Amino acid sequence: MKTKGKTNKEIPLETIKILVAVEDLLKSWLWLFLFLLKKPKLLLLIAVIGSIWYFMGDGCSLAPVAENSEQQHSDLTRGADLDPDEFDKAEVFEPLA
Numbered sequence: 001m002k003t004k005g006k007t008n009k010e011i012p013l014e015t016i017k018i019l020v021a022v023e024d025l026l027k028s029w030l031w032l033f034l035f036l037l038k039k040p041k042l043l044l045l046i047a048v049i050g051s052i053w054y055f056m057g058d059g060c061s062l063a064p065v066a067e068n069s070e071q072q073h074s075d076l077t078r079g080a081d082l083d084p085d086e087f088d089k090a091e092v093f094e095p096l097a
Contacts, residue, residue: 036043
């Protein structure tokens, strides 16, 4: 009897090893998280150290890296070029009425 859409393919051994390793890693992180929930002062200490590492290091850098600061400044402050004549033509207050 055949079923639609299902095939009997064997999963490669490498894939099984990777899945087992990921499962073991998740279990270890779960045990660490549960341990830290039992010790809230330790959890707070790790959170403070992690946030200092994140914000003082390169973890929070959202700006593109430029070789000189002038190039970086001009990349971040381009904005729009506004033509004063086009700006005067815009109907600003009519939609508010």
